[in-house]
Amino acid sequence: MDSTEAMGGLKALDVFRDLSVCGQQMLECGMQLNYFDELKTIINKGNSVSGAYVVVRGRLRVYSISPGGNEATLYFINPGEVCILALNCIFNNLQYPAWVQTEPDTCVGMIPSLTYRTLFQNEPSIQNLTVHALSVLVFRLMEELEEIHSLNLNARLAKFILLRGVADGQLRMTQSELAAHLGTTREVIAKLLRKLVAAGSVKTLRGSIVIENPELLARMAARE
Amino acid sequence: MDSTEAMGGLKALDVFRDLSVCGQQMLECGMQLNYFDELKTIINKGNSVSGAYVVVRGRLRVYSISPGGNEATLYFINPGEVCILALNCIFNNLQYPAWVQTEPDTCVGMIPSLTYRTLFQNEPSIQNLTVHALSVLVFRLMEELEEIHSLNLNARLAKFILLRGVADGQLRMTQSELAAHLGTTREVIAKLLRKLVAAGSVKTLRGSIVIENPELLARMAARE
DNA sequence: GTGCTTCTGTAGCAAAAGCTACATTGGAGA
DNA sequence: TCTCCAATGTAGCTTTTGCTACAGAAGCAC
Structure with a gap:
């Protein structure tokens, strides 16, 4: 499912732009921009999560590794989408349940946990964004499961x-x-x-x- | 993952009770209680969803059916949990993407879409409930996917x-x-x-x- | 060029899972 | 009790997928 389809084309970056926290403002409110020019694993399973991740350019791959060492992609995070798993971990104080890798030429913004939680409590658009991102992920995972079965x-x-x-x-x-x-x-x-x-x-x-x-x-x- | 673990043991019914919309009050605000004494398919893939489902007793099974006719369980919905897929459909005007079956001796409450959306906009606890239910589902699905792979x-x-x-x-x-x-x-x-x-x-x-x-x-x- | 690494092509066998077919058993109801 | 049916036990075969092994080809650094 395309993230721009449901919920009236709502995208993470648009939302943050509306809130005047994108770009320079966002940096002021604590967002760090990180650029990666090659494949790099930025989160390992079991890591604690320090904030919410927004993909600005490129793509993130979320994957699992079996005990035998084989990888399997769970899903991708495209530009304008947030890593909802990280949000999950923030809200529930959990450790990250998978591995995350950058594609070449990828830019990722990170918003500290506390900032995001405050935004979530006060901004309806952030609430909608969160629910929407979760919904999209649920559908993607269900689709993947169904595909594997059928x-x-x-x-x-x-x-x-x-x-x-x-x-x-x-x-x-x-x-x-x-x-x-x-x-x-x-x-x-x-x-x-x-x-x-x-x-x-x-x-x-x-x-x-x-x-x-x-x-x-x-x-x-x-x-x- | 047990739904009572994360987010401080928050449960759908508790939340609704806090809001004084559980039981009789809930019925007044439009919730219908349905009882099933045997296995019964209550939602087919492609059905449009008329409201949010809360399991009061028993259990719901969400499953897919392959073109060959084989079933595969995606996950279960236990007492006190809401069917977040139905919420998904409500919020995004989507058709239900799977089949849902009751176990014997199961009681399910249904809250009309409009009521739930109103509750969501006005009640922080409903927002939290929604995000939490989605999170739990995401983790369950990821676990299932990982299991199938490994x-x-x-x-x-x-x-x-x-x-x-x-x-x-x-x-x-x-x-x-x-x-x-x-x-x-x-x-x-x-x-x-x-x-x-x-x-x-x-x-x-x-x-x-x-x-x-x-x-x-x-x-x-x-x-x- | 030479040597090295990575990527690809191929074969062959082993293990896992699916499919067909049929016998047997246990329980519910006539 | 008897009959019927759903549930189970079992065998054998096919297909799919996994695993090992090795050879050739393309790109890169020197």
Whole structure:
């Protein structure tokens, strides 16, 4: 679900802008802006959370790691969205339940816990923003769960390529990264990609996958 | 996670009681109480939602159905908790994204959308309740996702039996129902149960499973 | 260029899970 | 008691996914 859809296109940054706490003002009220030019893990499972995170540019990936060491992406946080898990932890004094990694060229703002809690108590728009962000996350997680239950890996891979490569028909990502997103291993991805290539729906390059036939790919993504 | 843990033991019914809208008062403000003595599907996927649901007694099961017809439980709603998905739908004018079924002897209160939205705008405790319910759900879903990624069916079965049969060491549930909860089929459950029986951790009866050795079961639930 | 690392392609086997089929058992109700 | 049906036990097969191993190819640093 696109975060701009529900709740009348409400976005975290717009809300903060309305409150005159964005940009310089926000820095004055205690927000720190952090820039990352490469993949970096900024939160580890079990870390205590020091504030609310807002993605300004780029993207954050929230993922889990199995005891065997395999990663699996739980969901992404896009520009203009807040990391609601961190809010969760702030409100309930919990430790962060997963890992968070930046994509290259990502800028993240951090608002101290106390500031956010004060804002939440006094500003209806912050309350709405919080509830909305939580709602979006719940829907994303439910969608993911449903997908895992009803689709096989092949279909999930096809769907992932379709959704994330739709911009220019090309998904710039290694097969190892793809495997980490879908919670499986590289060899399995390679095997499944071979099927997609044989069917003529995609083409594989070093470090990227090119969509050749979106309709065909969509049909493979729908198969149970 | 137990809903009474975080946020200082806040429970939906307590909140409503504080507001003097519980029981008779709640009925006056438009809440309808519905009683179900047997399994019954009360919401189908795609239904529009007419209000907020509060579980008074018993339990609700929220589940998805794959195109092939297999069910999989997403999570349960216990007494004193609200169905946050329904709230979601109310706030965002969405259709319900899953199925909901009552357990036997379940009582559910329904508060009309408009009433709840008014309460939300004016009552900080309702705001907190809403945020809290959402948070709990997010954590449950994340836990479930992580489990699916990191544990095999055998371990998930063992864990399910442990968690849901802990009251009197007996889980009153048919193998078909178990299969529906875990998103698999009866034969697979039978096969895995045979392993658990052989190991001496459980005993199977008609319509129920008796825990023989909780420690052993816990060890099998932890295995990757 | 040379050497090194990372990414990819491929094969083959093992384990997990799903599916079909059928026998057996226990319990509820006629 | 007898019948019927739901629940269970079991076998065998197929498909899917995971795991190990290795070879070739592309990019990078020197």
